[in-house]
Amino acid sequence: MTKALIIGGGIAGAVTAMALQKAGVEAEVFEAYESGADDVGAFLVVFANGLEALRAIGAHGPVLANSFPAERVEFLSGTGKRLGERPLAGTVDETAMGPRTLTRATLYRVLHEEARRRGIPVRHGKRLVAAETVSDRRVVASFSDGSRAEGDLMIGADGIHSVVRKLIDPAAPRPRYxxxxxxxxxxxxxxxxxxxxxxxxxxxxxxxxxxxxxxxxxxxxxxxxxxxxxxxxxxxxxxxxxxxxxxxxxxxxxxxxxxxxxxxxxxxxIASHAYDLAVTPQWYSDTMVIIGDAAHAAAPNAAQGASMAIEDSIVLAKCLRDQHEPRRAFAAYEELRRARVERVVAHSARMTRRSAPGPIRRLVRDVMLPRSVGRGGDGADDWLTGYRVEW
Ligand SMILES: Cc1cc2nc3c(=O)[nH]c(=O)nc-3n(C[C@H](O)[C@H](O)[C@H](O)COP(=O)(O)OP(=O)(O)OC[C@H]3O[C@@H](n4cnc5c(N)ncnc54)[C@H](O)[C@@H]3O)c2cc1C
Structure with a gap:
């Protein structure tokens, strides 16, 4: 059986491990921290596209059980003027699960518990520092505690400051603050x-x-x-x-x-820096691939980073199910994902700019926003939250 080493036990790491199990690929997760990552004190929203991707591997239940609904959004200007209100999920079909709010720590915990319940090994305190592809196309990962692990392929689910990204391409761009x-x-x-x-x-x-x-x-x-x-x-x-x-x-x-x-x-x-990572030219090598924030990261404004990481995880596992040669599976995964995730990063960057304008842009925004808020209910965001990954 093919063995995958998953670096990073965040959202993408746990979901990929479960999806690979369903695809018939053995997976072991290596997480740097003893429990979760840092800045997990933040909360986030998981939208229908992320929840439906979790449903593909039957892992949506624990997320629904530990979160609460986020149905509507209302907008105010700094003067206190009400600029409008719209459903948070646009016009996504009624059978879809609505957006849910939970802390990042809770999302990490429930996904880890679910992965463990399915018998997936999650090793904590394992910080990847190096990796090499050995002659017979196997990959060996080295951790800061001196231990090593060997597999047929390595998946970098190690977040925005990814080590695996740099191992694949030492010239990879750095995240932008x-x-x-x-x-x-x-x-x-x-x-x-x-x-x-x-x-x-x-x-x-x-x-x-x-x-x-x-x-x-x-x-x-x-x-x-x-x-x-x-x-x-x-x-x-x-x-x-x-x-x-x-x-x-x-x-x-x-x-x-x-x-x-x-x-x-x-x-x-709790505070953290907001970064984004628009284009990472190289997502994979013969034995390594990156997913989630390691490959592309949207600023928090679009609230889609977790959902994108979940979508990536399911798609990568599906590609590894259908194509046993890792490099071909990685290419198929990139083909299915790159345009969408880069569009999301650009969309979120626009939202960031809109949220911090100068005085003239602020005036224009406060006039224009009530009109665009009205359009939010007519499907303007369906490309984002109405998207469904296929298993
Ligand atoms: C303040 C804030 C608010 C946000 N709000 C939202 C929101 O509302 N909706 C949304 O969808 N997204 C939101 N996001 C983004 C979302 O949290 C990320 O996009 C998502 O966590 C990415 O998942 P990931 O698994 O790729 O990376 P991460 O969740 O960052 O997980 C990476 C994991 O890899 C581990 N790791 C790192 N380096 C190593 C190493 N060398 N070896 C081993 N392990 C390693 C880390 O400890 C971590 O556990 C927000 C982010 C922030 C900071």
Missing amino acids: TGQNTVCGYTRDIKPPSAPDTYTMIYGRRAFFGCTAAPDGEVWWFANAPGPERSRRDLAAVTADQWRQRLLALLADDHTPAAAVVRATGEHI
């Missing part, structure tokens, strides 16, 4: 500004803000705050209070609920 910190917070000490199942998105003058309410009334919020790229250690050193003060300064000129939500939040504030 979007100039934004994504700050997330959770508070029970304020009445939710949004109706249940609804996201309130606020185009503030100096920061974009979004929030929703969990079923127990806790407010989950995020803000895109312009700021410099820091080292990982410097970012971690910024305290919750410092983030609170920074955001309150950015939100000071707005007349929206955002500042009150931030003020009501205690220690539960």
